[in-house]
Amino acid sequence: MVLDSDHHTAVFLEYAERFLGDSTKENNHIQLKIDHSLKVLENAKAIVADTPISKHTAESTLLAALYHDIGRFCQYRKYKTFNDRKSVNHGHLGVKVLKKSRVHHLIPDSHRRDILSAIALHNRNTIPSHIAEPLRTICDIVRDSDKIDIFRVMLNHFSSESNDSTVALEAIPHPTQYTQQIFENVWQGRPCLYSDIHWTNDFKLILVSWTYQLNFPISYRLFYDSGLFDQLFALLPQSKEFWDLKEKLIRFITRRKGAVPTGTVARCN
Ligand SMILES: [Fe+2]
Incomplete structure (x- = not known):
């Protein structure tokens, strides 16, 4: 089980770059989401560094930030849009994608549930009030990032x-x-x-x-x-x-x- 965000960045890139093809326009859209995911990870690292949270929560937060838009690639391949109202909820799709990918096996049981929940919740208008710690903090950092x-x-x-x-x-x-x-x-x-x-x-x-x-x-x-x-x-x-x-x-x-x-x-x- 690997939690190192550099290792997961390599795994993420290997997954996402498979969606690059022959069309320059479509490649630009895929690259936009690759770059965005890496920037969200960078922002999350800055917030984590400034915020007193446990190592366990920090690890879950960084992986949730990196993978928060993992559903975007399948969404775009199938529907040629990033508009959820015209296709699917990309947060929910991201959970399905991650569960089927090898990433799922690289994340320990102790972190998996919070990471999947944060991906599902990242694009909600608001976080439901019943969400407890540490998931609430993970969601707040990913959503700010x-x-x-x-x-x-x-x-x-x-x-x-x-x-x-x-x-x-x-x-x-x-x-x-x-x-x-x-x-x-x-x-x-x-x-x-x-x-x-x-x-x-x-x-x-x-x-x-x-x-x-x-x-x-x-x-x-x-x-x-x-x-x-x-x-x-x-x-x-x-x-x-x-x-x-x-x-x-x-x-x-x-x-x-x-x-x-x-x-x-x-x-x-
Ligand atoms: Fe998103």
């Missing part, structure tokens, strides 16, 4: 003005159009749903809404100090209501990222 990197991926996509609609889940590009209800939800700190996305600005607003959902002070530092937040607002409509929203969120982030870990797992909420 995932959000921070989705931010990077989507910024690259929107900045490149690519017309590849697969990455933005088929949202319609427009420089100024957005859905007022989504803006209101973000302003009020209410949850937003992918299913409400119509315009690409709606997608950007949903990314902005994650400001309220990160769990650890280090997550806010990774997210804000990297410049991702400012870059995203530069791609949204330049109007007073968006400037006001940005100011409101910066005040929130400043309070959150300054929270100091105190011996137990320091969450921001």
